[in-house]
Amino acid sequence: MGNGAPYVRRDIWELSHENTWHPVIEWYGRAVAILQRRDGTDFADPTSWSHLAAIHGTGLPPNAWPAGALWRQCEHNSWFFLPWHRVYLHHFEKILRAVVIADHGPSDWALPYWEYSDPARPETLRLPPAFREKQLPSGKVNPLLVQARGPRMNAEGRLDPTFVAVDEAWSQTGFTESAGGGASGGFGGGVALRLAGHTPGALEISPHGSVHMGVGGSHPRGWMSDFATAGLDPIFWLHHANIDRRWAGWLSSTRRNPTAREWLQERFTFGSGAARTELAAEDVLDTTKAPLSYAFDRLPIPPVERRAAEARPGLTTEGRMRDGAPKVAGINDTPVPLTDAVSTTAVRITAPPKKGLHGIAVERGGRVFLKLEGVRGQRLAAGVFLVYVNLPVGAQPADFPDHRAGQISMFGVAEASQPDTPHGGGGLNFSFDITELVTRLRTKGQWRPERVDVAFAPVPDSGGQVHPDADVSVGRVTVYYV
Numbered sequence: 399m400g401n402g403a404p405y406v407r408r409d410i411w412e413l414s415h416e417n418t419w420h421p422v423i424e425w426y427g428r429a430v431a432i433l434q435r436r437d438g439t440d441f442a443d444p445t446s447w448s449h450l451a452a453i454h455g456t457g458l459p460p461n462a463w464p465a466g467a468l469w470r471q472c473e474h475n476s477w478f479f480l481p482w483h484r485v486y487l488h489h490f491e492k493i494l495r496a497v498v499i500a501d502h503g504p505s506d507w508a509l510p511y512w513e514y515s516d517p518a519r520p521e522t523l524r525l526p527p528a529f530r531e532k533q534l535p536s537g538k539v540n541p542l543l544v545q546a547r548g549p550r551m552n553a554e555g556r557l558d559p560t561f562v563a564v565d566e567a568w569s570q571t572g573f574t575e576s577a578g579g580g581a582s583g584g585f586g587g588g589v590a591l592r593l594a595g596h597t598p599g600a601l602e603i604s605p606h607g608s609v610h611m612g613v614g615g616s617h618p619r620g621w622m623s624d625f626a627t628a629g630l631d632p633i634f635w636l637h638h639a640n641i642d643r644r645w646a647g648w649l650s651s652t653r654r655n656p657t658a659r660e661w662l663q664e665r666f667t668f669g670s671g672a673a674r675t676e677l678a679a680e681d682v683l684d685t686t687k688a689p690l691s692y693a694f695d696r697l698p699i700p701p702v703e704r705r706a707a708e709a710r711p712g713l714t715t716e717g718r719m720r721d722g723a724p725k726v727a728g729i730n731d732t733p734v735p736l737t738d739a740v741s742t743t744a745v746r747i748t749a750p751p752k753k754g755l756h757g758i759a760v761e762r763g764g765r766v767f768l769k770l771e772g773v774r775g776q777r778l779a780a781g782v783f784l785v786y787v788n789l790p791v792g793a794q795p796a797d798f799p800d801h802r803a804g805q806i807s808m809f810g811v812a813e814a815s816q817p818d819t820p821h822g823g824g825g826l827n828f829s830f831d832i833t834e835l836v837t838r839l840r841t842k843g844q845w846r847p848e849r850v851d852v853a854f855a856p857v858p859d860s861g862g863q864v865h866p867d868a869d870v871s872v873g874r875v876t877v878y879y880v
């Protein structure tokens with residue numbers, strides 16, 4: 399199924415089952431080694447490995463950048479996340495393909511993708527085998543193996559299944575939600591200016607951010623866990639090829655991209671000279687057409703479900719709210735530390751709607767949200783935290799999956815906590831639609847109209863650890879409704 403597109407991005411685990419060093423994978427390894435040799439001392443070659451990674455982020459101060467470098471540009475926590483990374487991957491793939499061809503490899507080489515979310519294939523929670531091998535088939539050092547990864551990820555370690563969850567992303571009907579005050583990130587992220595995002599979309603959180611943290615580890619953070627180093631791990635590009643594929647798949651049902659000109663006409667520029675790519679979001683909405691011209695061997699399709707647009711009359715097809723700004727029901731702005739144990743807080747409902755929040759939840763079109771703002775800090779107890787509502791006192795969170803509101807990933811938290819960077823100092827915001835959760839708890843007799851208890855549970859890393867030395871906190875917890 400190539401839709402006639404000349405390039406087909408294929409599933410790395412399927413290729414790996416055929417052969418750890420399937421030609422598509424071996425050529426990737428060889429080409430990465432060639433790009434790495436172009437690094438030199440200053441990374442000035444726009445087709446060198448470290449130059450390409452620094453486009454995403456770099457620890458080098460701007461006065462140490464080569465002339466004309468367009469570095470530290472990654473778009474996160476906003477509606478530009480998906481199109482920016484799509485163009486970034488396209489830029490990278492063009493450069494890689496040229497190297498493969500010059501080295502007498504296949505002229506239709508395309509970046510494979512790492513799909514890890516299929517519960518029928520638990521082996522895919524591990525890094526594909528070629529990323530754990532010491533040597534290329536030629537006997538040379540394998541550049542796909544990097545040491546700066548989470549515990550045991552280069553051995554028998556695997557991602558926690560919660561890190562690859564796609565259900566939250568898949569259930570989103572709107573690409574973005576932008577009602578007054580900013581509701582939630584929807585599928586693709588909150589409305590924001592360039593490099594100023596604070597609200598990730600559901601796909602950016604999981605699997606995207608959580609897989610970053612799972613591969614890179616949280617304490618210390620390996621390459622995949624920071625914007626400045628993520629692109630240096632060759633698995634980054636296959637992870638993003640899969641996120642890109644999820645976007646393509648999500649659209650193939652009733653779901654739509656934004657139609658706002660501020661999104662469609664935003665342009666993304668990469669590289670320089672002969673290695674330059676400049677495209678707008680509107681140029682890359684169909685991957686099978688020029689200038690992209692790639693298809694995926696298989697697209698994941700969201701289940702057609704009851705939560706389709708007509709079941710949510712409060713929303714337009716883009717996911718914008720029709721009835722104006724969300725209303726606050728209660729706020730708690732005492733910071734909650736995210737530690738190596740379960741931490742809890744409570745929101746007193748001080749402005750309940752007439753029928754109560756549970757009344758809103760069962761009403762046609764009414765929705766209830768839990769919003770976490772100002773998540774910031776530098777040292778992480780874990781890479782991912784699960785968020786629960788109204789857990790019984792002393793309960794083991796894992797025993798109460800039906801109380802789970804969602805997850806927050808720490809990818810980008812450190813960056814969003816530094817006031818002197820383009821990603822701002824305000825921390826990250828997360829927003830969960832808890833409408834169905836409220837209904838469920840009410841049915842079980844576990845909903846109280848006057849107060850919402852919120853608990854945060856760390857998910858151990860691939861080595862089974864959580865870490866006591868942490869300083870991340872949630873600045874404010876709000877419950878609101880429309």
Ligand code: C2O
Nearest residue numbers: 454472473610628
């Ligand atoms: Cu810009 Cu997955 O990162």
